[in-house]
Amino acid sequence: MKIQVPATSANIGPGFDSVGVALNLYLEIEVLEESDNWHIVHYLGDEIASDENNLLISTALKIFPELKAHKIVMKSDIPLARGLGSSSSVIVAGIELANKLANLKLTNEEKLKFATEIEGHPDNVAPAILGDLVIASTVADETTAIEAEFPNATFIAFIPNYELLTSDSRGVLPTELPYKEAVAASSIANVAIAALMEGDLDKAGKMIESDLFHEKYRRSLVKEFEAIRQIGHDKGAYATYLSGAGPTVMMIAPETVENEIVSSIESLDLDGKVLSLKVDKEGVLCV
Numbered sequence: 001m002k003i004q005v006p007a008t009s010a011n012i013g014p015g016f017d018s019v020g021v022a023l024n025l026y027l028e029i030e031v032l033e034e035s036d037n038w039h040i041v042h043y044l045g046d047e048i049a050s051d052e053n054n055l056l057i058s059t060a061l062k063i064f065p066e067l068k069a070h071k072i073v074m075k076s077d078i079p080l081a082r083g084l085g086s087s088s089s090v091i092v093a094g095i096e097l098a099n100k101l102a103n104l105k106l107t108n109e110e111k112l113k114f115a116t117e118i119e120g121h122p123d124n125v126a127p128a129i130l131g132d133l134v135i136a137s138t139v140a141d142e143t144t145a146i147e148a149e150f151p152n153a154t155f156i157a158f159i160p161n162y163e164l165l166t167s168d169s170r171g172v173l174p175t176e177l178p179y180k181e182a183v184a185a186s187s188i189a190n191v192a193i194a195a196l197m198e199g200d201l202d203k204a205g206k207m208i209e210s211d212l213f214h215e216k217y218r219r220s221l222v223k224e225f226e227a228i229r230q231i232g233h234d235k236g237a238y239a240t241y242l243s244g245a246g247p248t249v250m251m252i253a254p255e256t257v258e259n260e261i262v263s264s265i266e267s268l269d270l271d272g273k274v275l276s277l278k279v280d281k282e283g284v285l286c287v
């Protein structure tokens with residue numbers, strides 16, 4: 001049995017802790033034979049546990065503590081701590097692992113509830129489970145999610161060669177927002193989502209770049225951000241935003257300007273890589 005989970009790009013500007021889209025980079029786990037202990041074969045580095053302490057197994061055991069141990073092979077194209085939902089991909093894979101091995105027949109709503117409880121917010125786990133664009137709200141432990149189709153566009157990611165842990169990136173956010181600013185921030189988010197639903201990427205892009213919830217506090221943590229956003233403005237992208245908690249800088253652009261934008265970002269000679277990505281429509285899959 002194999003389980004595949006897509007990467008995700010959360011926030012998309014003003015959709016902080018609420019909006020995310022699934023993209024075509026993947027975590028894949030292959031479940032092999034039963035074993036006396038959990039053992040994960042992976043090439044993700046020494047800091048990632050290979051036993052029951054790995055987030056995959058700790059998540060699966062939270063869902064079903066009596067799960068029988070197996071040998072597992074884990075591969076991932078999703079870079080760790082870069083704002084592309086690596087932790088959510090593992091959590092969603094862990095829930096699916098318990099679901100399939102213990103034949104729990106979990107619904108998507110149940111998977112989303114467990115995943116949000118573990119991750120703390122729904123914006124990465126929801127599209128990792130459902131695919132495509134998801135708008136979700138978790139308040140007082142209750143999660144409500146709406147799936148939608150992301151309008152036709154390409155995603156261009158600049159992935160820096162350094163990590164930024166979500167916990168560190170959340171540490172620079174204010175604990176409170178003045179009422180007037182919160183109302184303005186919420187109106188920007190409302191129009192961004194309405195424009196995405198209408199397929200109006202010009203208006204959506206303008207609102208995505210007007211976020212007041214998180215980017216202005218975090219931008220200084222990602223020194224490449226302004227130069228890449230400028231390329232987006234010069235070359236006709238719809239929007240450039242900080243993916244998840246960063247440091248990946250994500251651009252939404254028409255496919256017609258994709259190659260030109262990729263070359264322009266590469267010509268900045270920054271320390272990192274540039275990837276063109278597409279929306280994943282499926283979410284978690286088990287084969």
Ligand SMILES: Nc1ncnc2c1ncn2[C@@H]1O[C@H](COP(=O)(O)OP(=O)(O)OP(=O)(O)O)[C@@H](O)[C@H]1O
Nearest residue numbers: 055080081082083084085086087090165166244245
């Ligand atoms: N394949 C994996 N196996 C086990 N743990 C993992 C794996 N991938 C990620 N993690 C854990 O998740 C941590 C990264 O999570 P973090 O929330 O900081 O970043 P992210 O999920 O990549 O980005 P973001 O949430 O901003 O999209 C890693 O440091 C590691 O502890």
Ligand SMILES: N[C@@H](CCO)C(=O)O
Nearest residue numbers: 010016017166244245
């Ligand atoms: N909404 C989250 C996504 C990363 O986990 C944040 O921006 O901190």
